[in-house]
Amino acid sequence: MFLQFKEQVTSILDNAIKSAGFEVDDIVLEPSPHADIASRAAFGLASKAKQNPKDIAEKIAAAVTIPDGSYVEKIGTTGPYLNITASRKYVDETVVRIRDEKTGFGGGFCTGSIMMEHTSANPNGPLHVGHIRNSVIGDTLTRILKHAGYDVEAQYYVNDMGRQIAIVSWALSQFEFDKSKKSDHAIADVYIKANADLEEHPEKVAEIDKLMQLVESGDDATINSFDEAVSLAVSGIRKTLLRMNVIHDKFVNESNFIRNGAVSRIVDEIKATGRTEIDKGALVVDLSDYGFEKTLVIQRTDGTSLYTTRDLAYHEWKGEQAERMIDVLGADHKLISGQLKATLNAIGKPEPEIVIFEFVSLPEGSMSTRRGKFITSDDLFDQIEEQAYIEVEKRRPEMTNEFKKEVANVVGMGAVRYDIVKVSPEKSTVFDWKTALDFEKQGAPFIQYAHARACSILKKAEDDGIWDSDTEVDPSVLVEDTEVALIKKMALFDKVIDQSARELKPHIFAIYARELADAFNQFYRFVPVISAEEEDMRTNRLALVDCARIVLANTLDTLGIGAPEAM
């Protein structure tokens, strides 16, 4: 809705600038606390026209012609700023469209296909609290892009043949696997033991090297033992992801690209560019013209491939299937992903767009699966749900145990996701239990509570026989400040989807979610709905509550957070 408003503003201002005798440049529309949208076009025009920006703004405002039926009410000035106010029609139509379009409101304006890759943690243990930053960012982005209209396929790239997996496979033959534990946790146990053992007895490393050569040459027994190790870890990881409501359409195994010959084909393609040479027995690529001083190794001395080599083949394959590729990766992948892009570019293949997030560390240092220094996501989820249960117990002691458990689950998982997604990915963070388990006031529960309130009002109205969602309404009677503010906030939905999809920044959307809930809560406190004096007013306010319910549910769904009807 806001996108259409913005388009109209652009066209009106373009015309006004022209008829005021200036040359149209960038009209620089920006949000403003003083208007529905503001332009500081006058600043830019001032230097060119050698006039005072304030005079320019006034001349432009005087030249404004607003067509009938516009979403624009008026364009005024405050000093050099052009302040644009939306019309009543804009407000009314927002209500009508939300009721018509429901979950489709504010979306579907983009087209194209995207391959999204996220999480892709090594199957050598459970997801820890750092990995899920990747999952939450990736899954939220997927949801945002889908809402914008893109056809998105989310993939988990499974490293089923790296050195770590060779160690896991070897570990399973050396140490006892605890079947009573969740499989990914039990895998981590033997993996940690194996690493300690290898450190103590370096001569055993040769056994790992041997396994890697066997798997790459296609030895069935070795491949099967790798598969077994990987599937134990992956099945546990999938349970964790499911619990967070993170959805992958496909799990793609790295080994596919060895077995179908794609890796050796791409190595040949790279060789054909004349960029490769043998350096100390390894095959390396020269990417100095892309700004990389050091060469990139794509084949070990023993002829086996590396992660990067397989990743090149994977990206070549993805690039054939979709118009865009997006990878969500940790900060440790900055350099390697740049080299990957350069290499793909050098052989004339499409490159992925990379979303980097900074690390989550522990107070005592960075996390490491190998050394057993990590906090598992499963532990975090268990504890937060326990904490959430206590909160529900406090507030709704009269409800059934089943209700409390359900709410604790939806509130707990929502809190985890929201806490992660609300922070811009370039901030590195330190995990600590105290803040992780603290239900921050304006976090997920705040947004979920707003939704539950809306549902509760509608339910009561339905029970009282005063509300039917098919009722025709006339939103023009909704004139209270908090009502208009709420409607205008809902109208921004498309703009926020558009911006976060364009910039690949899910935190922008998370912040909007909080503001939307805030606008609803203020309306709720200030304006009576069911107890409104006139019937007409009551009906229209109920319609507004219904709109808020729809947009809040939409917003929560886009964040991958449950929208409880009661809590």
Added chain:
RNA sequence: GGUCCCGUGGCUUAGCCAGGAUAUAGCAUCGGGCUUCUAACCCGGGGGUCAAGGGUUCGAAUCCCUUCGGGAUCGCCA
């Protein structure tokens, strides 16, 4: 040592890419509000040299340089 990211009230954080109107919120703190649709809420107060220094500009949290602090990374791990 080179490269990249971050540094905003006691704590967490938006804004920075596309420089402009009193720097955004939350937590904590102080005060007010439930006989009225769920108070996981609402209203108000106090609290900021936007790490430091320099530069560009009519104008810098935002752009450039230097320094300091934290994180990441620098070929046969991923």
